[in-house]
Amino acid sequence: MNTIKPLDHIAVTKPYVPGGKLHGATGPIAMLASNENPFGPSxxxxxxxxxxxxxxxxxxxxxxxxxxxxxxxxxxxxxxxxxxxxxxxxxxxxxxxxxxxxxxxxxxxxxxxxxxxxxxxxxxxxxxxxxxxxxxxxxxxxxxxxxxxxxxxxxxxxxxxxxxxxxxxxxxxxxxxxxxxxxxxxxxxxxxxxxxxxxxxxxxxxxxxxxxxxxxxxxxxxxxxxxxxxxxxxxxxxxxxxxxxxxxxxxxxxxxxxxxxxxxVGDDAFLQLSREHNKQWRDILTAELNALGLTTPPSHANFVVAEFGSAERAAAAHQHLKDNAILVRAIAGYGLPTKLRITVGSAEDNQRCLEALKVFSATR
Ligand SMILES: Cc1ncc(COP(=O)(O)O)c(C=O)c1O
Structure with a gap:
């Protein structure tokens, strides 16, 4: 029997939960779960x-x-x-x-x-x-x-x-x-x-x-x-x-x-391009989500947080997006079970996400 035990405070430490990957999807996956830059690096x-x-x-x-x-x-x-x-x-x-x-x-x-x-x-x-x-x-x-x-x-x-x-x-x-x-x-x-x-x-x-x-x-x-x-x-x-x-x-x-x-680090043109894309699409995502009744607090970063009204509805939306090869972040672990966090992605991925949420909102 293994008698080697971690320190007590290590044993009770819960690990970080990452955004994860989507396995088994066919076609391109929209990765909107980890606040990455859709342009990639400079x-x-x-x-x-x-x-x-x-x-x-x-x-x-x-x-x-x-x-x-x-x-x-x-x-x-x-x-x-x-x-x-x-x-x-x-x-x-x-x-x-x-x-x-x-x-x-x-x-x-x-x-x-x-x-x-x-x-x-x-x-x-x-x-x-x-x-x-x-x-x-x-x-x-x-x-x-x-x-x-x-x-x-x-x-x-x-x-x-x-x-x-x-x-x-x-x-x-x-x-x-x-x-x-x-x-x-x-x-x-x-x-x-x-x-x-x-x-x-x-x-x-x-x-x-x-x-x-x-x-x-x-x-x-x-x-x-x-x-x-x-x-x-x-x-x-x-x-x-x-x-x-x-x-x-x-x-x-x-x-x-x-x-x-x-x-x-000093590629200011790249930073500006990324910042402008983010602002443009963060505004669009915010407006369209709000139009669907999915309210969002004001975001100053490269993601928006949408409110789904209940934990069950947020979980259903999360699954619906996954079924459409779109990965966003559940944030129940942050004490926000009724919300999902959506990273500002490429124009195409943002559109896909909005379209899928329109379909979801029309039925549930
Ligand atoms: C607020 C904040 N701090 C720190 C980090 C850690 O980032 P990294 O370890 O990739 O530099 C993140 C990543 O999501 C973050 O959101």
């Missing part, structure tokens, strides 16, 4: 990956990731690249920060419908996962501050949030930052910030500089279209960056991700 990233694949894959990456960090710093207007860290997807940022700053007896705070890796990571490191209530699927400064305790070590806040798409204003973020006690590390997750544009990206960057306890984390998985390569980064105070660098694996980012990141 052509500059693809050329860099091809080149890197043809030379030197037997060599370990540069453990300092100096060129990648410098490219990110330069593209994002960050003067000190030593305060930029890189990771295997931004999930790894969540894990490493939690590993460094929260453990048994501590609390990690986030909001009611927050991105679920915050909870997975808190539990996996033995910390208590604390949820501040949201109002209308939106985080609130007072509710967050009311949930802070002397044991709170980290506050994770995605802005915009996944899966709700809602966000706090910059003023609210600053007010929250000002009111947080200094023992709380404030991690702003900007996974979808490029969809708001360069000014918002700069605003989040500048938020980090207002305090020595604020971190901004980012990903190449969404607008940069590089989810498969697993590349994330963060901008943080120097002391936190130094701690992070001591703990991460020496070669945590692979060479193809490094080269793709360097080549595409």
């Amino acid at each position: 052509p500059l990233a693809i050329a860099a990956i091809r080149k890197a694949a043809g030379e030197g894959l037997q060599i370990y990456p540069d453990p300092d990731y100096g060129a990648l960090r410098a490219a990110i710093a330069s593209a994002k207007g960050i003067p000190d690249a030593s305060r930029v860290v890189t990771s295997a997807g931004s999930d790894e940022i969540i894990h490493i920060l939690t590993q460094c700053y929260a453990g048994p007896g501590d609390e990690v705070l986030f909001t009611e419908h927050a991105f679920s890796m915050y909870e997975v990571s808190a539990r996996a490191h033995g910390a208590a996962a604390i949820k501040a209530p949201e109002t209308d699927m939106t985080a609130g400064v007072n509710a967050i501050l009311g949930a802070v305790s002397p044991r709170t070590k980290i506050l994770f806040l995605a802005n915009p949030n996944n899966p709700t798409g809602t966000m706090l204003s910059l003023d609210a973020l600053r007010g929250l930052q000002d009111a947080l006690p200094p023992h709380v590390l404030f991690v702003v997750d900007g996974a979808y910030s490029e969809y708001l544009g360069p000014q918002y990206e700069a605003d989040l960057r500048d938020l980090v500089d207002r305090r020595d306890t604020t971190v901004m984390m980012r990903t190449f998985s969404k607008i940069y279209g590089l989810a498969a390569l697993r590349l994330g980064w963060a901008y943080m105070p120097k002391a936190i960056a130094d701690t992070f660098q001591r703990i991460r694996g020496p070669f945590n980012v692979n060479t193809l991700a490094v080269e793709a990141g360097i080549a595409s």
Whole structure:
């Protein structure tokens, strides 16, 4: 009999539930479940990956990731690249920060419908996962501050949030930052910030500089279209960056991700194209879903959340879409069983999804 047992807090940690794949479908599948960019990566990233694949894959990456960090710093207007860290997807940022700053007896705070890796990571490191209530699927400064305790070590806040798409204003973020006690590390997750544009990206960057306890984390998985390569980064105070660098694996980012990141981080034309497509289709999806009676909260990201009135109807719509080779995301695990999250995809996939939902709504 196997007597090797995981630590108690590991044994009770529930794993992250991914968007999944659709098996057995014939014809093209519309993948609208994981907030990926329908354009794929920038052509500059693809050329860099091809080149890197043809030379030197037997060599370990540069453990300092100096060129990648410098490219990110330069593209994002960050003067000190030593305060930029890189990771295997931004999930790894969540894990490493939690590993460094929260453990048994501590609390990690986030909001009611927050991105679920915050909870997975808190539990996996033995910390208590604390949820501040949201109002209308939106985080609130007072509710967050009311949930802070002397044991709170980290506050994770995605802005915009996944899966709700809602966000706090910059003023609210600053007010929250000002009111947080200094023992709380404030991690702003900007996974979808490029969809708001360069000014918002700069605003989040500048938020980090207002305090020595604020971190901004980012990903190449969404607008940069590089989810498969697993590349994330963060901008943080120097002391936190130094701690992070001591703990991460020496070669945590692979060479193809490094080269793709360097080549595409400053491809502003690609970002603009992706942002405009997203805005155009997010507006269309919102209007058409609302016309079907499927209400949506205002989304600031690359997805919309549709309300189906009951958990049964949401499940039936999910299945109907699957039957039509369209995969969207059920979000019952986020406490939102009556809703489905639909990623803004290609024009064709968005149309297919809307057509299928029209058929569904006409009969059920
Ligand atoms: C808010 C948020 N943060 C972080 C992540 C993690 O992304 P990745 O690990 O691919 O960088 C996601 C992915 O869905 C997300 O929605």
